[in-house]
Every structure is written in structure tokens, then in C-alpha cells.
Amino acid sequence: xxxxxxxxxxxxxxxxxxxxxxxxxxxxxxxxxxxxxxxxxxxxxxxxxxxxxxxxxxxxxxxxxxxxxxxxxxxxxxxxxxxxxxxxxxxxxxxxxxxxxxxxxxxxxxxxxxxxxxxxxxxxxxxxxxxxxxxxxxxxxxxxxxxxxxxxxxxxxxxxxxxxxxxxxxxxxxxxxxxxxxxxxxxxxxxxxxxxxxxxxxxxxxxxxxxxxxxxxxxxxxxxxxxxxxxxxxxxxxxxxxxxxxxxxxxxxxxxxxxxxxxxxxxxxxxxxxxxxxxxxxxxxxxxxxxxxxxxxxxxxxxxxxxxx
Amino acid sequence: xxxxxxxxxxxxxxxxxxxxxxxxxxxxxxxxxxxxxxxxxxxxxxxxxxxxxxxxxxxxxxxxxxxxxxxxxxxxxxxxxxxxxxxxxxxxxxxxxxxxxxxxxxxxxxxxxxxxxxxxxxxxxxxxxxxxxxxxxxxxxxxxxxxxxxxxxxxxxxxxxxxxxxxxxxxxxxxxxxxxxxxxxxxxxxxxxxxxxxxxxxxxxxxxxxxxxxxxxxxxxxxxxxxxxxxxxxxxxxxxxxxxxxxxxxxxxxxxxxxxxxxxxxxxxxxxxxxxxxxxxxxxxxxxxxxxxxxxxxxxxxxxxxxxxxxxxxxxxxxxxxxxxxxxxxxxxxxxxxxxxxxxxxxxxxxxxxxxxxxxxxxxxxxxxxxxxxxxxxxxxxxxxxxxxxxxxxxxxxxxxxxxxxxxxxxxxxxxxxxxxxxxxxxxxxxxxxxxxxxxxxxxxxxxxxxxxxxxxxxxxxxxxxxxxxxxxxxxxxx
Numbered sequence: 001x002x003x004x005x006x007x008x009x010x011x012x013x014x015x016x017x018x019x020x021x022x023x024x025x026x027x028x029x030x031x032x033x034x035x036x037x038x039x040x041x042x043x044x045x046x047x048x049x050x051x052x053x054x055x056x057x058x059x060x061x062x063x064x065x066x067x068x069x070x071x072x073x074x075x076x077x078x079x080x081x082x083x084x085x086x087x088x089x090x091x092x093x094x095x096x097x098x099x100x101x102x103x104x105x106x107x108x109x110x111x112x113x114x115x116x117x118x119x120x121x122x123x124x125x126x127x128x129x130x131x132x133x134x135x136x137x138x139x140x141x142x143x144x145x146x147x148x149x150x151x152x153x154x155x156x157x158x159x160x161x162x163x164x165x166x167x168x169x170x171x172x173x174x175x176x177x178x179x180x181x182x183x184x185x186x187x188x189x190x191x192x193x194x195x196x197x198x199x200x201x202x203x204x205x206x207x208x209x210x211x212x213x214x215x216x217x218x219x220x221x222x223x224x225x226x227x228x229x230x231x232x233x234x235x236x237x238x239x240x241x242x243x244x245x246x247x248x249x250x251x252x253x254x255x256x257x258x259x260x261x262x263x264x265x266x267x268x269x270x271x272x273x274x275x276x277x278x279x280x281x282x283x284x285x286x287x288x289x290x291x292x293x294x295x296x297x298x299x300x301x302x303x304x305x306x307x308x309x
Numbered sequence: 310x311x312x313x314x315x316x317x318x319x320x321x322x323x324x325x326x327x328x329x330x331x332x333x334x335x336x337x338x339x340x341x342x343x344x345x346x347x348x349x350x351x352x353x354x355x356x357x358x359x360x361x362x363x364x365x366x367x368x369x370x371x372x373x374x375x376x377x378x379x380x381x382x383x384x385x386x387x388x389x390x391x392x393x394x395x396x397x398x399x400x401x402x403x404x405x406x407x408x409x410x411x412x413x414x415x416x417x418x419x420x421x422x423x424x425x426x427x428x429x430x431x432x433x434x435x436x437x438x439x440x441x442x443x444x445x446x447x448x449x450x451x452x453x454x455x456x457x458x459x460x461x462x463x464x465x466x467x468x469x470x471x472x473x474x475x476x477x478x479x480x481x482x483x484x485x486x487x488x489x490x491x492x493x494x495x496x497x498x499x500x501x502x503x504x505x506x507x508x509x510x511x512x513x514x515x516x517x518x519x520x521x522x523x524x525x526x527x528x529x530x531x532x533x534x535x536x537x538x539x540x541x542x543x544x545x546x547x548x549x550x551x552x553x554x555x556x557x558x559x560x561x562x563x564x565x566x567x568x569x570x571x572x573x574x575x576x577x578x579x580x581x582x583x584x585x586x587x588x589x590x591x592x593x594x595x596x597x598x599x600x601x602x603x604x605x606x607x608x609x610x611x612x613x614x615x616x617x618x619x620x621x622x623x624x625x626x627x628x629x630x631x632x633x634x635x636x637x638x639x640x641x642x643x644x645x646x647x648x649x650x651x652x653x654x655x656x657x658x659x660x661x662x663x664x665x666x667x668x669x670x671x672x673x674x675x676x677x678x679x680x681x682x683x684x685x686x687x688x689x690x691x692x693x694x695x696x697x698x699x700x701x702x703x704x705x706x707x708x709x710x711x712x713x714x715x716x717x718x719x720x721x722x723x724x725x726x727x728x729x730x731x732x733x734x735x736x737x738x739x740x741x742x743x744x745x746x747x748x749x750x751x752x753x754x755x756x757x758x759x760x761x762x763x764x765x766x767x768x769x770x771x772x773x774x775x776x777x778x779x780x781x782x783x784x785x786x787x788x
Contacts, residue, residue, distance in 0.1 A: 029540075033540075034540070035540050035543070035544065048367065048368070049367045051373060051380075052367040052371045052373060052382075053367070055373060055380055055382045056371070056382065059382055060382065080363065080364075080366075080367060083360070083363050083364055084364055087360060087364060091751070091755075092751050092755070095755045096754065096755060096758055099758040100758065100759070101540070102486065102698055102702070103698075103754055103758040103759075105486075105540065105543065106694070106695060106698045106699075106750060106754050107750065107751045107754045107755065109691045109694070109695070109750065110695070110747045110748070110749075110750030110751040110754065111747065111751060112747070113688070113691065113743055113744075113746060113747030113750065114744060114747035114748055114751065116743075117741075117743045117744035117747060118368065118744060119368060120740075121740055121741065121744060122368040122369055122372070123368060123372060123373060124372075124374065126375060128373055128375070128380060129375065129380070130379075130380065131379060237687065241544075241547065241548070241551070244544060245548075248541075248544070279555075279558075279559040280555065280559065282551065282552075282555050283552050283555050283556065286548035286549075286551055286552050287548075287552065289544065289545065289548045290533065290534075290545050290548055290549065293534075293537055293541050293544075293545050294533050294534065294536065294537070294545075297536070297537070297541065
């Protein structure tokens, strides 16, 4: 039981990170119907920027009060990662709008290769370790088994991740449902041509979608950096595929679906590694993807696509 | 531009004209309003440079390295400023000469999109074939010092041509977007390696078996994804490719996991081994032994395999099954309405494409003599797909051109030693290989979204042959 609760907490933490990345996939897919393959690498870019800002603040400028440092890191890395997201869209996807469907997918894969290798060349191929910054936690329960006592602990880091994910999700849902920008975005999602006729700047809305997705991915990047303490140029690929799986599982195009899918994928991965085998945890996630797509193509919360002739 | 309207219904969504006008009314008339003026070019370049500075700051301007006692931070102001200046200059030059001018210098380059005349393309095909046939002897005669390196490169390019042709059946003809093609390449390579290791099979005996096994896997993986289309299909095939790699990596008892399998036997020439001394190929024919013989032999094997792939594809296109593939690519619903069994059609496309991938995989195993899961990553699938799409979906000659350009191009970087004298000894052009590869993928796609060779010859002809413009076909959508 204790083991189960501990895994549940770990799974929710990992799932929050996946969910934040998945939102970027689901929004982009909803609005222009393409898989933004480079989104996982935007997440990676976000975590590298967070690392650099953190080091500049702590070692060069000598800040020591951690909450303020983390807040500044968060804001700066969101801004800079958003600039990356905007640029990727501007360079690789906008010229191909209205072209046939495979073209943006190929440029997305190309962009993914470019981003990975750009970071590898400029920052080196070796992993970047960051010692844990936030230590300690709350003991939730204790239990004894024949192997010894098991302590269920929720670290402060995990709490911060889960709480800030909730805050971000609430804010983001408000943004989509209440603001003019959110309205414009939902309009573009439904019918781009009609939205344009009604005076919505479609290109700008699409760009902002990429900006928002990238900003959320950079939050996920910062969390990943603080939680695992190790990043390299290749973390974006696996995280990206899993986040996409999450988006599909929740129903692509649906924001609560992306979050739900992220949590489920996180839980599945953690429980699979906890109870079966660590080596095959990626196989578990990928199999879920295949099974969901085959038997439930519209996901858990998505709307089924109607095929028109 | 009547043709582009047929296939680009969403391209005119943006109210560019109206909006630009509205903005012009709002702004006071300024000389910068003329989009072709020098000031506008400079301003645009300055914006691009500013953006480059923002994007590059934490990557080019800052470098983190592992140091004793944590991470060490180093500022690289020089590199950062140089990168901004390079972007500024590049953008300015492009603005002045290409984008923001009435007379772009690329005007002449834009001769009709892929509009090679039929005789030219036919001549080109035969010329390329003739060159491919004599290629090893061309290199041994004219580049005796570097022949081994060049033939090795030719083998590599030919392998990618074969893989591209194999994938072209699935993506180009049947319109099924497959991002996990490397799985079949891996199945072929591992089938041969394991057959050789456990059952002592030779290359020629294992080759058909590897193809069969890969085809079986193509069916097994193809079956569950029959109902999926477009991007979903792509992502599931990607997942399958990764699953196969992870299994190969972790099933240590059977595949030796990350250690890989070594000592894979070399192919024999009708039972003759290409080795030094008694009973070898050179000894049998009474010629002096030369290690280059093995390279030439390998080259001809892959050439033959690739040509078989091409021949089979061209023949299949004329058979009912090939026409069903192309019909499926254009419109799946229409296809089903006309009574075509879409399930079998898709499965045969998967199986035949996978089979050629499997052949290429066995060849890869015998050429390297060593395989490990490292060789079968997603990147490999992406490269093969990029070759097919950049060449122009469904175009056989396009695959050849794209392979030579992309694979040959990035291998060329290995020979650019003189760049080290320009940029200093720390500069290693090889590490920029994949960066340039990715950039080329993006640029070629933006420049020619339909690929380098974008016109297609119809498979079925009524009365006379007409070339189909690329804009007229909805290829590769999977429905």
C-alpha cells in the first residue's frame, strides 16, 4: 500500500510534466492539424535556457534566495523559449501553410534535428548535472513490511511541480475560455477561413499558439531540470513522443484531455517501472499509444472526427 | 497560378492584402513603406539579427561545462556577436538580391517546377545507370589513391537509394506515411546476424529469409494500423520502430543488447571467399589479391539489390496491385466504393516495402560485420523518409538525386579539412553534419514542397501520355 501511494505521487509528478508538454501538441494539432515534431526539442531548449539563467543568477550575479531565483528563471526561460517557438513556426511552418500535409511534417522533423544538433554543438554532448536545489519533504505515512519500514514521502519539489501545474492549468483554461485571444484561437480551430472573414488575424493567432505552447513547455523543462537534475540535448525526443502519446490518449485538440492524458501516461510509466521492469517502460508507453489509436482514435475526451466525402 | 488554387484552399486565408492596406492607412507615409527600399531591407535584417541575438544568447553566448564542484559558466561574447552579424549580413544580402527586389537574381533558376522534358529525363536515367555500372572501375582508374573511400561512399549512397526505393512503395505509391521504416531494416540486419550466429547461415542463404521475415513483420505491424491515416499512422509506426529497437536493446540473452553482434560473415562469390591466399577469389582467377575487390563486390551486390527493387516497383506499378496502391493514395473512400480491398492493398504495400528494407538490412549487416541497436534509431527513419519526400514522392529518380545530394553532401564535410585553417584547429566540420542535414531538409521543403522531381508519369495511360503536374495530385495524405 505504501509503495503504491509513493508510486502514485511519483507518477502524478511525472504526469504533470508530460501534461504541460502535451498541451503544446494538442493546441497546435487543433489549430493547424499538424504534429509539431519539434515541440519536444522546444522543451529541451527550455530546460537548457533555465539551466543557463539559473547559473547566471546564482554564480555570476550572486543571488541566493531560492524562490526569487526560481521565479526569475521561470519568467526569463518562458520568454526566451517562447521566442524559439515563434521562430520555428515562422521559419519552418508558415511558408508551408496550405501546402500538402506531409511537407510541414518533414520540416518539423528537420527542425527537430536542427535544434538537437544546434544544442549539441553549442553546449556539448555531455550531460549537464545540476545538484538538487530544493531538498526535504513531508512524510505522509509510514508502514512496515518484512523488508523494513517504507516511508511515503512527498518532497517539496514534487509539491511545487504539482501545485504550479494546477495553477498554470487554471490560468490557461481561463485564457482560452475567457479572453479575446482564446476566443480567436477557438474560432481558428473550428474554421480558419471563416475566422479570417470575421477579421481575426489567423497567422497571428497561430503564432501565439506556438508561443503559448513553447512557454508551457519551458515550464516543463524547468521542472524536469529541477526534478531529475540531469539534462542533455536528447531529452526532447522521448519526452516529446510521450507527451504526444498523452495528447492522443486524452483526445487530440482537447486541453483537459491533454492534461488527463499526461497524468495517465506518467502513472502508467511509473507503475510499469515499479511493478514490472524499468527497461521496458518506454515500450509500455508506446504500446498504449498504439492501442489507444487503434481502438479509441478520438481519445478519452476528444470529439470523433466525422468523415465527409 | 491556377494550379495552386486547386490544392491550396487554405493559403488565401490570411487577409494579407486588406490588412496591409489598413496598416498603410494608419501609418504616416514614410519612405520605409516601400517594401523594396534599402531602408526596409536594413530594418528587416536588423529585426532578424535582434531575434538571432535573443535566440542565441543562452546557447552561443553562454556555455555551461562540467567542472569540479558543479557546473561552470563561461561567457562567449565574441561568438555571440559574430553570430548576430552573420545573421544580419545574410538576411540583408538575401533581402537586397532575392526577396525585396523587383529583379531577384534567382529568377533564372526558377525554370518550371521539375519540368524536365521526357527525353532529357530518360537520357539522364540511362546515363546514371551506365555510370552506376562502371563506377568502381571509374574510381580505381582515376582516383587510385582514394578509390576505397569513394567506393565505400558509393555503397553507402546506394544503400540509402535502395531504402528510399523500398519506402517509396509505402509512402510514395500507397500514401501510407511510415516513420518506423528503420524497424524493417533492423529486422533484416538482425535476422541475418542471428541466423549466422546460431545456425551458421551464409549471406546468400540468409538474404531471402531476412526479406521474408521483414515482410512478415511488415504485415504484423501493418495489420493493427490499417484503420489509421495520415499523421496518426506516422506516429504509430514511429512507436513500433522504437519498440523494436528497445526490445533489441534489452533482450540481452538473444541479441546481446547494446554490445551488438560482431563477426557477421562476409558474402561469398559463388562459394569463393574474397580473402587472401589459397582458395580465395583472387587465387581462383589468378589475379593479384587486392582488398579493393571486396569493396567492388559489395558495391555490385547493393547495386543489383537496388536495381531489383526499382525493377519490381516499376513492374508492380503497372499491375492491378500497383494501380490500387496509387488509387488508395489519392482517395481511400473512392477506392473502397469501387470494390478495392483496401486491407489487402495496404498490407501488401507494407509487406513489400518491408521486404526490401529487410534485404537492405542484411546487406548492411554483412557490409559492417557488426551491428548494434545504435544503428537503427529514429534518425535513420527520418533520413530515409526525408530522402523520399525531398526527392519527390513516388519519383524513382528523385530518390537517387536526393540520396546523392543529402548523403553524399554530408559525407563531403569530412573532406573539408581546409575549413580548419579558416576557423581554427578546434573547428570540426563533421559535427555540423546533422545540423546541415536538418537545415537542408527544412530549406528544400520550403523551397520545393513537392520535392526535387515533382512531376509524375501516370501509370495507366489512355490514348496518349500526359505528365501530371505536382499540384494536381493529393499525394501522400493517406486518404
